[in-house]
Amino acid sequence: MEFETVIYEVDNKIATITLNRPDNLNAFNAQMALDLKEVTDAAYEDSTIRCVILTGAGRGFSAGADLNEPIDTSSGPDAVEKGLLEGYKPIFMNIINMPKPVISAVNGPAAGIGFAFAMACDLTVMSEEAYLLSVFSNIGLVPDGGANWLLTKTVGYKLAYQMAIEAEKIPASRCLELGLANKVVPSEDLLTETKAWATKLAQRSPQALSQTKKIMRMADDSSYEEIFSVEAKIQNRLIGSPDNMEAVMAFFQKRPPKFQD
Template sequence: MSNFEALTYDVDNSIAIITMNRPEVRNSLNKQMRSELMAAFKQAREDSQVRVILLAGAGKGFCAGADLSEITPGSDKDGFITDLIRREYNPLIKTINDTPKPVISVVNGAAAGIGGTLAMACDLMIMSEDAFLYSAFGAISLIPDGGSHKFLQSYLGPKKAYEMIAFSQRLPAEQCEKVGLANRVVASENLLSDALEWAKTLAEQAPMTLSLSKEILQATATEDLDFCLEKEAVLQNTAYRSQDFKEGAKAFFEKRKPEFKGL
């Protein structure tokens, strides 16, 4: 469909499938891929036909992290990496996080470094049995970035998160599911088909519920109960006045499946 080079972009049954496509380097992120991922997510966000977004990796791994072989002008200057992270990596994580539509990471093989952060930034995660998250930074004397400290601490707690970072540990799919990082673990050969089937079911749900609840969960993550109660009360009005609520209530009484339009 779209003219991307470092990734593929397809839409099928209201599902946008964004696939990182540099399998020869395990989908490591170079400047081109970072730019194209931003563009692909913006395209999916703005497409009224898209209700769910899948992020996957071609070949034997989801994403090996940043492409360390890439030569970038100015890399010898003090503050270069801070500027690069602020300019390219952080906006990408924020774009995924702030997209009102649900995003599912489809993780096969290794999700290492910033690749693991990309997977964790999504709303839902499905992993193959042989997949794993890998905090590879300590092995090269760097620290996780892209929000990794927050993501890992939220699910593992500060002590386990620190252990994973300090010893450059892998977190296998089974453990990811156990701690709530992953929603589902499936057979490797069924990963994409199971992900698409799950996404298809998700796309049939009420778009307003999906987007508003995503907003509330993010906003209340570090707030108290009073904040959550008020946030729900305000946003419930948006849902209550929608055409989808009228359709959902009507379908309920007519004992049929509702046809939601996101309006």
């Protein structure tokens, strides 16, 4: 699959999606949104893919929206709202609902809606020089891409609000402290380390990874009692499944399990 603004590669059950407008710090234009929707559709639907990596080409992950691209007002006074709901929301929902882990590998800045994409992923690896930036208040806007929800859920209201309204860079080391990043690595090792982690995850039970993600994503908006019941229902379905039987046999035979797609 070839695209104008995104590179899509699949190797050893791992899909790597690279935002590819390096001369513009991978700023989002309309074409990139279309391309990213198509590749996330492909990764979502391909059951042979066990893990997905989202990263950016060149010096940064993404500078956010391309401010040099004029807003298409042909759809009326609600053009921005329509663009976010119809152009971007489906991509975010693909990442949130994808039945496999999605890892953001953040090199350099992840700003604006790029900040939201980095946070929407299930796991995040950042280079030592990388940073997150909710830049919106600097230009009189509010965070979008679901960033208000994502940031508040991760760091809590007071800190999230401070970060949003002050719009200061959040360096990788601070992101690690706050739980906005899982790992921080040297820049030259970013993709190598991320792919090594993805490879380890790809060797684990696909149903365990997908169903755990499903439950934990639900937990944000559910009570303890509701999640307990969901766990019980899913566990009942997974006990005795091929993945479960293979893992148990491998444990007793003292060998790595081999899970089927």
